[in-house]
Amino acid sequence: MTHGTGNLSGADFPRAALPLLADDRLRRNLRHATGTIRAKRAAVVGEVDDWEELREAGRAIKAHTMRHLPELLERFEEAAAAAGATVHWARDATEACAIIGDLIAATGESEVVKVKSMATQEIGLNEALEARGITAVETDLAELIVQLAGDTPSHILVPAIHKNRGEIRDLFRAAMPGAQDVSDEPADLAAAARRHLREKFLSAKVAVSGANFAVAETGTLVVVESEGNGRMCLTLPETLISLVGVEKIVPSFADLEVFLRLLPRSSTGERMNPYTSMWTGVADGPSAVHIVLLDNGRSAVLADEVGRQALHCIRCSACLNVCPVYERTGGHAYGSVYPGPIGAILSPQLTGVAANRSLPFASTLCGACYEVCPVKIDIPRVLVHLRQEAPKSPVERAAMRAMSWVMRDPRRYARALRAAALPLRRRRTLRRAPWPLSAWTAARDLPLPAAKSFRERWKEGV
Amino acid sequence: MSAREEILARLRGALDGAAEAPAPPRPVVDARAQGDPELMAGRLRDYKAVVHRAGPGELAAVLGGVLAGVGVLAVPPDLPEAWLSAHSGRVLRDPDVAALDTVDAVLTGAAVAVAETGTIVLDAGPAQGRRALTLVPDRHVCVLFTRQIAPGVAQALARLRPTAPLTWISGPSATSDIELSRVEGVHGPRRLDVVIAEY
């Protein structure tokens, strides 16, 4: 079994969570944002009479797809190639970065525009390109915020969820040319981003994207987005390179019905997202179309009978938005580009549990994630399954259990946090956290990670 | 072994002995089913599109009103002349991207629409032009005939040719990236006008 590489693991969860738990503003931002989205989702999901049937259809289509993945991938490749696309295969993050880097280098360009893509973050593409002298410009608003701040994403859908409008205004004023006077009105901030990126879109020669779905029957790729930055990148440049995880396949064009109905309502709480693009090989946009199919540990996930359902994920982020643990720690504590409940089951499986031992414990097993998941991934069941696999010393096992016990009860949790926060503000290292987090720190002497070291670790992972 | 062969071999190995997972039964879809124009109009308004209605024979007159004040208008190469009979501004047929960035609006038709979600789908077919045309200008005026409205996503998909370049549009461009509330107007057209025309 060959596991994945890239930005999929960081510090142990409890250790990474401690300083974040002490950040009151972070928790306020998260509570506000996830509260808003939970209400919107509930309203539009309530409108759909056959929601449960839809979820079941989503689950069944994905289960069927995974069972037949090799044939479906071959079919996709054949159809996409027949339509003029060039299909590449990448075993892991390093190979994917090399393929994409070579394709860009062959065009002679030193700057590319990017549509938000989890897969490119997973493989650490921007850093790999930077090392080759190629600048990747993120064009999704939240990605742009994160990139301007030199930060890392903390949510699958809204990577800058941890920042409020005032922080974004300050960042734009400081880092975006011509935005010194921007206000903290979201419409104003969006307009500043529009001005900032316009010229880049109109002059870009190469774009890099991911894809939400890849249709085996027709060789079609699908990108679901809101802002129009996706359309810009998919339409205007001469060369388009799309990185697609092998699990993004759906068998037929008609299957898109189920996912186009499940995804927008689950992710942004809309009946439909503003823009969805579908293209098959070379169409009326870029004349050179490349598709890079990525394994990077997915085949290892597929081998686990219980865990393989993690590959059904359509990255809607509903499970993050309802998770009591995510709401308190934010995404950075998970140390992987995939945070929250889905990250807690996907990251350890992609890397192998040994490289991500604490994540299966970063949950209270409350089950809220399973209830909202549009493709019915039984996250609690997979967590319990992975906990049994995690190799641990008895002391660590006790510590993990203590962590889960604390997280199971909001009041217990809040108390532990307050206790943990006090010494943190005064010291740079933490020898002993107050009980019950002490059960964890007893296992090891902890230097407290600074926010920056996350990014460094991510880079090292490439 | 090539990466392709190796990945396919890994996946086959991972599935060794896996139980069959049957495809779910596919519901029968009536591609000709008609969607409700009233529902379509309401859904469009929910997402801040401006909706206009044109009865039989009224399209040119209604478009004349909608386009009043538009100095330079971009249109696809095959836009019916008759649509513009009441419009007096300058018209650019299929301009390049640089010129598109300077026009006041673009006028197109559509391929299909979804009433349930207020979505318009363009397929680069008649009266629609290539994808860049409806992307770069800041205002998109789209003519939608009532017969093009499907009730739901399934019927819309059934009416489309999968390999055409498809753009599904639901309201003006928007973002939910700041505190997860929806704000209209980012990179795509910040204003979307839809003229629902009876045929």
Ligand code: SF4
């Ligand atoms: S696991 Fe389910 S709820 Fe979570 S992001 Fe994936 S599809 Fe959405």
